[in-house]
Structures are given as C-alpha cells and as structure tokens.
Amino acid sequence: MGETPGAPRHVAVIGAGLVGLATAVALRRDGHRVILYDRHSPEDAGRWLAASSFGNACVFAVGACLPVAMPGVLASLPRMLLDRDGPLALRPRDLPGLAPWLIAFLRSATPRQVDRIVTELGRLIRAAPAAQQRLLREAGAEHLVRRTGNLYLYRTEAGFEATRREIELRQREGVRMAFLSREEVAAREPALAPLYQKGVLFEDSWIIDTPHDYALLLLQHFRRQGGEFRLADIRAIRPEADGLRLEADPAPEPCDAVVIAAGAWSKSLARTVGDKVLLDTERGYHVLFPEAGNLLREPVCYPEYGFYMVPTREGLRCAGTVELGGLDKPPRPNRTAVIERVTRRLLPEVGKAGRTWMGFRPSMPDSLPTIGQSPRDGRIIHAYGHGHIGVTLSALTGELVADLVAGRRPRLDLSALRVDRFG
Numbered sequence: 001m002g003e004t005p006g007a008p009r010h011v012a013v014i015g016a017g018l019v020g021l022a023t024a025v026a027l028r029r030d031g032h033r034v035i036l037y038d039r040h041s042p043e044d045a046g047r048w049l050a051a052s053s054f055g056n057a058c059v060f061a062v063g064a065c066l067p068v069a070m071p072g073v074l075a076s077l078p079r080m081l082l083d084r085d086g087p088l089a090l091r092p093r094d095l096p097g098l099a100p101w102l103i104a105f106l107r108s109a110t111p112r113q114v115d116r117i118v119t120e121l122g123r124l125i126r127a128a129p130a131a132q133q134r135l136l137r138e139a140g141a142e143h144l145v146r147r148t149g150n151l152y153l154y155r156t157e158a159g160f161e162a163t164r165r166e167i168e169l170r171q172r173e174g175v176r177m178a179f180l181s182r183e184e185v186a187a188r189e190p191a192l193a194p195l196y197q198k199g200v201l202f203e204d205s206w207i208i209d210t211p212h213d214y215a216l217l218l219l220q221h222f223r224r225q226g227g228e229f230r231l232a233d234i235r236a237i238r239p240e241a242d243g244l245r246l247e248a249d250p251a252p253e254p255c256d257a258v259v260i261a262a263g264a265w266s267k268s269l270a271r272t273v274g275d276k277v278l279l280d281t282e283r284g285y286h287v288l289f290p291e292a293g294n295l296l297r298e299p300v301c302y303p304e305y306g307f308y309m310v311p312t313r314e315g316l317r318c319a320g321t322v323e324l325g326g327l328d329k330p331p332r333p334n335r336t337a338v339i340e341r342v343t344r345r346l347l348p349e350v351g352k353a354g355r356t357w358m359g360f361r362p363s364m365p366d367s368l369p370t371i372g373q374s375p376r377d378g379r380i381i382h383a384y385g386h387g388h389i390g391v392t393l394s395a396l397t398g399e400l401v402a403d404l405v406a407g408r409r410p411r412l413d414l415s416a417l418r419v420d421r422f423g
C-alpha cells in the first residue's frame with residue numbers, strides 16, 4: 001500500500017452502521033487517526049432508523065453459513081413474481097434493474113457454488129465470536145448480550161426432512177444443533193400455538209439487545225479512543241497523488257486511506273473510483289409488539305415465513321423477509337401486514353402492534369460480503385455487502401480491514417470476497 005506496515009495513518013471511514021463503527025474502533029486500536037463520516041448519527045435515531053443496523057433481527061447467527069441462493073431457487077422465481085406476501089418477494093417491474101444481480105444470484109445457486117460459499121461463510125462465522133467478544137468488552141457492551149440460542153421450527157415432518165442437506169452443510173461447518181420433538185418445543189416455548197412438528201435449536205447463537213443501543217456504545221467508545229465523528233454526505237472519493245479527497249460540503253481534508261462501509265449506499269461510492277460492484281438492496285421489515293417481550297425465551301424462526309420473532313427489552317421484534325426493491329421506493333405496507341398477521345397466528349397472546357420499520361440490507365448475489373482493497377487503488381478498502389449477517393460479522397470485518405490498512409497479512413484469506421469477483 002506504499003506505507004510502512006503498522007505506521008499510523010489518517011483514515012476516513014464512510015458509514016456509521018455496525019460495520020463502520022466496528023471498523024473505526026479497530027483502526028483506532030491500531031493508533032491511526034480516524035474520522036468516521038455519515039449523513040446521520042446513531043444518536044439521532046429518527047434519522048438513523050433507515051439503517052439495517054437499527055431494525056435487524058438482533059441475532060448473532062452462528063448457523064447462518066447458508067447462502068440465500070440455494071439449489072432450487074430458480075423454480076421458486078415465478079412464485080416470487082406473483083406472491084407479494086411471500087418471504088422472498090420481487091415485483092415484475094423491478095426486473096430490468098435487478099437483472100445483473102439476479103443472474104449472478106441464480107448462478108450462485110448451483111450445488112458446486114453453494115458448497116464453496118458455505119465453506120467461505122463457515123470460516124468467517126467461526127472466526128467471528130472471538131472478534132465480537134473483544135469489541136463488546138472494549139465498548140462496555142457485554143450487558144447487551146443475551147445467550148439464548150435460536151430456534152427454527154417446522155410445521156410438518158416433510159418440511160423438516162426437506163432441510164436435511166442444509167443440516168448436513170451446517171454440521172460440516174461445525175454448527176452445534178439440537179433437534180427437538182414437538183413436546184420438547186412446547187415445554188420450551190409454551191406461548192407458541194402448536195403449529196409445528198419439529199424444532200432445531202442453534203445452541204451457540206445469541207442476541208444483542210438492541211443493535212441500536214450497541215451502536216451508541218460503540219460510538220461513545222470510539223470517541224473515548226480519540227476518534228472523531230462528523231456528519232457529512234460523502235458523494236465521491238477522488239484519488240490523488242498526495243492522498244484521497246472526499247467530496248462533501250464542507251470538503252473534508254485529504255486522508256491516506258478510505259474505508260467504504262456505507263452499507264446499501266456503498267455501490268455509488270465504489271463507482272466513483274471505478275470499482276463496479278454487484279451490490280443491491282434487500283428491503284427488510286420489522287413489526288414491534290411492545291407488550292410481548294416476555295412471551296419467548298429465544299429468537300424463533302419459521303423458515304417458511306422468513307422472519308424472526310425476537311424477545312427484546314423494548315418488546316417482541318418480528319423482523320425479516322426479503323424484498324428486492326432498491327433504495328428509491330417507499331415501504332410496502334403489505335410486508336409489515338403479513339408479518340403482523342402471521343405473528344398473531346403463531347403467538348396468539350402477542351397483543352397490540354407498535355412500531356413498524358423498513359430498512360436496507362446491502363446484499364451480494366452470493367451472500368458473501370465484500371471485504372478487500374480496491375484493485376484500482378489499494379488505499380481504498382471495501383467493507384460492505386453483509387446481507388443478513390451484519391451483526392454477526394461486523395467486529396470481524398473491522399479487524400480484517402485494520403489488517404489491510406496496517407499492511408499486515410489478513411488473518412483470513414479474502415480472495416473470495418474481492419470487489420471484482422463477478423467480473
């Protein structure tokens with residue numbers, strides 16, 4: 001990178017979601033001067049709530065080593081186009097803009113590609129807990145952790161048997177699972193309507209209650225470290241011989257390195273330095289039931305419905321589903337209506353609904369994040385595209401980026417995560 005390994009540098013981090021915050025902290029840990037930029041601060045929840053770091057499912061998901069694109073997804077595409085209420089939705093009029101992403105998505109769903117992707121996700125997720133524990137401890141956020149496990153439920157024996165290959169892949173990657181009978185599920189979660197036959201408990205999963213509170217603690221810790229946060233809408237990155245310049249009003253001073261960690265908004269920034277990234281947006285939703293936070297002991301997911309029911313201090317957060325729709329369209333109320341309707345069926349005592357939310361997941365077609373140096377300018381680092389596992393991989397991503405900025409060999413091989421992997 002043209003610098004002495006380990007030499008302190010002036011680094012700009014663009015994006016104050018969990019990935020950007022974790023990265024900023026890791027860079028300050030190495031002694032760099034770090035300025036963190038975002039249009040909105042986590043301290044202004046009203047403006048920051050479009051971030052997926054605000055409204056996600058809170059889960060540190062050690063079992064999430066399977067990509068969204070699995071074999072057979074092509075056969076489900078017609079249903080996605082027709083069923084607006086399904087767990088994975090796509091509107092026909094959005095097809096032209098999504099075509100390149102969808103083609104790569106379908107190509108990632110072959111058995112050979114899925115096997116490769118599971119291997120990559122598995123090694124990332126195995127490395128993630130140690131990094132996460134370091135960050136939680138440093139930020140004084142360990143009290144937000146609830147070690148609950150994570151329960152998947154299947155309504156029929158056939159539905160459970162259909163997941164045998166998924167179970168085998170998870171077991172191959174070292175995911176600990178317990179298989180529960182209907183009676184064992186009922187004893188564990190008595191508030192659930194008995195609409196299940198089998199359960200799978202991911203024993204090592206846990207939740208952060210809540211990610212927004214965690215983000216606030218990370219920001220406070222970053223400032224205690226001597227880091228600086230600035231409100232700014234960064235429009236472009238301009239490489240120059242003597243440094244990197246950021247376009248914003250007012251214009252920030254030049255820096256030695258830039259980390260793009262702007263989540264779903266990273267694609268346009270990457271384009272300003274000539275990096276074309278096949279990033280698109282999954283619009284996620286949640287519904288909060290403020291009176292139901294004690295109905296469940298752990299996050300519960302019925303995979304066929306595509307969302308989690310997560311007990312938190314602020315209530316029961318029912319979060320998830322996938323809607324491919326981009327950044328420029330308003331929320332679609334039918335998505336939260338479906339979550340509310342199904343939740344009432346599964347948890348009859350859930351009570352009244354409160355806040356509804358829509359946010360933007362930054363997603364790559366192969367469900368792998370993009371982490372690595374720009375092939376055009378090694379001073380620019382990409383760190384986004386975490387899809388459904390941003391909470392899980394945020395701290396690890398920060399440490400990997402810090403390795404790159406310091407000129408150290410990253411602790412993990414990042415070749416499968418490079419920005420230009422789709423050509």
